[in-house]
Amino acid sequence: MTFLGIDLGTGSLKAAIIDEQGREQAVSSVAYALVTPHAGWAEIDVETWWNALVDAMAGLPRELRDDVRAIGFSGQMHGVVLLDANGKAVRRAMLWPDSRALAELAAWPEPQANPVAPGMAGPLLRWLVQHEPQAARRTRWALQPKDWLRVALGGACVTDASDACATALADPAGTWDAALLERLEIPREWFAPLAPSYAASGALSPQAAQALGLRAGIVLATGAADTPCAALGSGLARDGDALLTTGTGGQIVVLANDEPAPLRGLHRYRAASDHWYRMAAMQNVGIALERVRGWLSYEWVEAYREAFGEVTDASTHAAAPLTFLPYLTGERTPWLNPQARGGWLGLSLEHTRGAMMRAAFEGVAFSLRAGLDAIRASGAPVTALKLAGGGSVDARWRQLLADALDVELHAVDCPNAAPRGAAILGGLACGHWQTRDLATLAPGATRVAGPRGDAALAERYGRFIDLYGRVEPWFGGTMQRGALK
Numbered sequence: 001m002t003f004l005g006i007d008l009g010t011g012s013l014k015a016a017i018i019d020e021q022g023r024e025q026a027v028s029s030v031a032y033a034l035v036t037p038h039a040g041w042a043e044i045d046v047e048t049w050w051n052a053l054v055d056a057m058a059g060l061p062r063e064l065r066d067d068v069r070a071i072g073f074s075g076q077m078h079g080v081v082l083l084d085a086n087g088k089a090v091r092r093a094m095l096w097p098d099s100r101a102l103a104e105l106a107a108w109p110e111p112q113a114n115p116v117a118p119g120m121a122g123p124l125l126r127w128l129v130q131h132e133p134q135a136a137r138r139t140r141w142a143l144q145p146k147d148w149l150r151v152a153l154g155g156a157c158v159t160d161a162s163d164a165c166a167t168a169l170a171d172p173a174g175t176w177d178a179a180l181l182e183r184l185e186i187p188r189e190w191f192a193p194l195a196p197s198y199a200a201s202g203a204l205s206p207q208a209a210q211a212l213g214l215r216a217g218i219v220l221a222t223g224a225a226d227t228p229c230a231a232l233g234s235g236l237a238r239d240g241d242a243l244l245t246t247g248t249g250g251q252i253v254v255l256a257n258d259e260p261a262p263l264r265g266l267h268r269y270r271a272a273s274d275h276w277y278r279m280a281a282m283q284n285v286g287i288a289l290e291r292v293r294g295w296l297s298y299e300w301v302e303a304y305r306e307a308f309g310e311v312t313d314a315s316t317h318a319a320a321p322l323t324f325l326p327y328l329t330g331e332r333t334p335w336l337n338p339q340a341r342g343g344w345l346g347l348s349l350e351h352t353r354g355a356m357m358r359a360a361f362e363g364v365a366f367s368l369r370a371g372l373d374a375i376r377a378s379g380a381p382v383t384a385l386k387l388a389g390g391g392s393v394d395a396r397w398r399q400l401l402a403d404a405l406d407v408e409l410h411a412v413d414c415p416n417a418a419p420r421g422a423a424i425l426g427g428l429a430c431g432h433w434q435t436r437d438l439a440t441l442a443p444g445a446t447r448v449a450g451p452r453g454d455a456a457l458a459e460r461y462g463r464f465i466d467l468y469g470r471v472e473p474w475f476g477g478t479m480q481r482g483a484l485k
Contacts, residue, residue: 005423016419028059043092072426073223075146122168154205161270198428221429224272233421235442250285265334280333280371288326306354324363365404402449
């Protein structure tokens with residue numbers, strides 16, 4: 001008996017199969033690119049997703065596919081897919097990196113229980129109603145990405161609280177806010193009813209089964225958003241368990257038994273289990289480092305070597321501190337400023353490419369620290385983090401993260417946490433596991449770094465925070481200093 005988890009990510013789709021003990025048996029991944037028809041837009045054809053799923057499934061061993069008993073789903077948060085009454089896509093899906101709806105944020109009343117960003121389903125749908133009325137008239141359902149995928153496989157038209165609460169159209173528990181929808185002139189009937197993430201929500205259709213090389217009738221779990229699925233797949237099961245993921249962006253997630261108190265700049269969402277979680281969401285991790293690497297004409301091996309080399313670290317920082325703000329796409333936690341931007345300050349003739357690359361690594365680490373400080377200010381004393389994500393493998397980078405965040409880091413023995421979490425939801429949906437079993441399914445984790453009390457690094461972090469506060473008026477935002485008290 002095996003269980004399939006499908007993670008519909010921003011840049012790729014992953015399919016993973018786990019066995020009855022929750023151990024990964026096979027994984028397959030297919031990459032794709034977003035469409036940007038106008039500056040600041042981020043869209044994709046759902047056919048691109050479907051083709052990626054078919055190709056990913058073809059990459060999994062036939063004998064494992066034959067034994068699949070349930071499928072769970074994980075999907076990128078915030079975006080939205082519009083379907084007509086026949087289940088066909090009305091237009092390309094609009095995704096979380098999209099910034100077209102920046103002006104729509106003014107329509108949200110203050111205060112909101114969670115931060116509202118332009119790439120969330122709420123602002124995007126508000127924009128659609130105002131700018132694409134023909135598409136709005138054709139719309140029957142406004143679904144989150146993983147819900148579209150489940151429906152495409154024959155599942156029920158439902159959603160779960162972990163995705164609903166991240167649309168900016170529901171309360172923190174995930175219940176659709178009818179009064180807010182009316183205020184925004186977004187039809188209430190577009191939104192699917194709620195079901196638990198681990199509930200059975202339909203069965204695999206014969207047509208989809210044939211396309212994917214699976215048996216028809218397999219149980220389909222409701223599924224959950226990718227961050228809570230990654231938390232589940234990484235073994236977060238108890239109050240206070242914490243996870244750092246580093247990919248295109250970065251997330252710090254801390255599980256909670258009860259609803260956390262609100263704090264500006266932090267998200268408080270429902271987990272894939274019956275928990276809640278606090279989340280600091282930082283937009284510029286891998287995306288910023290990759291762009292800097294390109295600007296400086298580095299290959300990654302050389303970038304790490306020169307950024308973390310003894311000469312660069314010992315001389316250039318001591319002689320002329322260099323600070324990099326990584327906010328190339330705005331920032332969520334803790335600044336809530338989609339207009340924030342980045343760059344280096346402190347450059348001198350003695351600085352090298354390596355010094356600039358090192359400053360970029362530090363700037364990204366400092367942005368993560370600013371998010372973690374917001375979580376600590378909310379009452380969660382985080383001293384250790386599980387570590388996941390493809391951007392956190394290099395030992396030198398891990399040590400810098402441990403020093404900058406002042407935490408122990410424990411690398412999770414699970415390179416594909418989100419699809420693993422989705423697969424676990426499938427096992428729950430078909431009754432193989434119960435929610436009380438989740439702690440026993442936690443993967444192993446190895447301590448890979450601890451803080452060394454680097455006073456010079458701490459001083460540069462203070463300089464980083466001070467610099468952002470000084471330059472933020474250039475971007476048209478207001479620094480939320482309360483998030484770091």
